[in-house]
Amino acid sequence: MKKILVWDLPVRVGHWLMVGGFILAWLTSESESLRLVHVIAGATVFAVALFRLPWGFIGSRYARFADFVRGPAAVKEYAAGLMKLEPAHHVGHNPAGGWAIVLLLGLGILAGASGWAIYNDVGGHWLEELHEGLAATMLTVVLVHLVGVFTGSVLHGENLVSAMLSGRKNGSPEAAIPSQRPFALLVLLAWVVGAAWWMAN
C-alpha cells in the first residue's frame, strides 16, 4: 500500500469551492448590504453542484456515481463496521460518504435554484422559508459529513482532509487514476465564474 492519486482536480477544487461558498453564503445570509456576496457565494455552490452531475458520469474512476452510490444494504454494512470501530477501507468514497455527496449536491442545487428565484422576485414568502429550510438541512448533512470524515480519518489512520487537498490516498498502484484532469478543471472554473456572474446579474 502506498499513496496513490484518487481524486482528480475537478473533484478537489469543486469540493473546496463548495465549502467556501457554503460558509460565505451562510455568514452573509442575514445581510442586505452583503446580498451580492451571498448571491455569488450561493451561485458558486449551485454551479459546482451542477457541474458535478455530468462529472459523475464522465469523470475519472472514483468521481463516478457508479463507483460510490450504493444501496441501503451497503450503507448499513459500512455503518455496522463503523460501530465496531473497524470500518471497511474504500479507495474511493465509502458508502456513507457517497450518500453525503448525493444529498449535498441535491440540496445545493435546490437551495441555489430557490435562491435564484427569490433574488429575481419569483414566488413569495414561502420560497424564502423553503430556501432557509434547505440551507439548514444542508448544514445538518455537512455536520454529519464532518463527523464521518473525522471518524474515518482516525479509524483508518488516514487524513481524509489532506487527501481531499492532495488527491492522494492509500491504495495499490494499479488502483490509481492516470490523470489529474487539468483541462476539466479549467472548464469547471470557467463555468463557475460564468454562472455566478449570470446569477448575480
Place this chain on the structure above:
Amino acid sequence: MRPIPIILLLLLSSASQAETPQQIGQAYAAEAKVTASAQRGEAFFRQRFGQNDKMPGCTSCHTDNPLKAGEHAVTGKSIRPLAVSANADRFSDAAKVEKWFGRNCKEVVGRACSPGEKADFVAYMSEVR
C-alpha cells in the same frame, strides 16, 4: 414589552394565511400599548440613521415615495412598493413582516425596532396614497 399579541398573530398566520395590515398593525400597537401614528411612521421612514454607508435609511432602497417600486442599493434589483395602496400583498403575512423588520432594522437602524415603531410604520404604509 409584551410580545404576546404578535406571537398570537404569528401562530395564527401559520394556521391560516392572509392577515390584514390593520390586524398586523394593531398587534404591534397592542404590544407597545400605544396608538399607532402614520405621521410618526412617515418620519421614521424618512429618517437617516447613518448606521450603514450603503443604506443609511429606508429610502436608500425603497425611494422617498413608498407608492413607487424601489431599487436595491447594492444589487439594483427592483423592490415592489411598500404602500398597501400600490401593492395589496404588503403587510398581509405577519411572519414575513416580522422577518423583514428584523433583518432591515438590525442593518439599517442599527438595532431592533420597537413594537411602537413597527405599529407606526405599518400605519403609514397602510394609509399613504
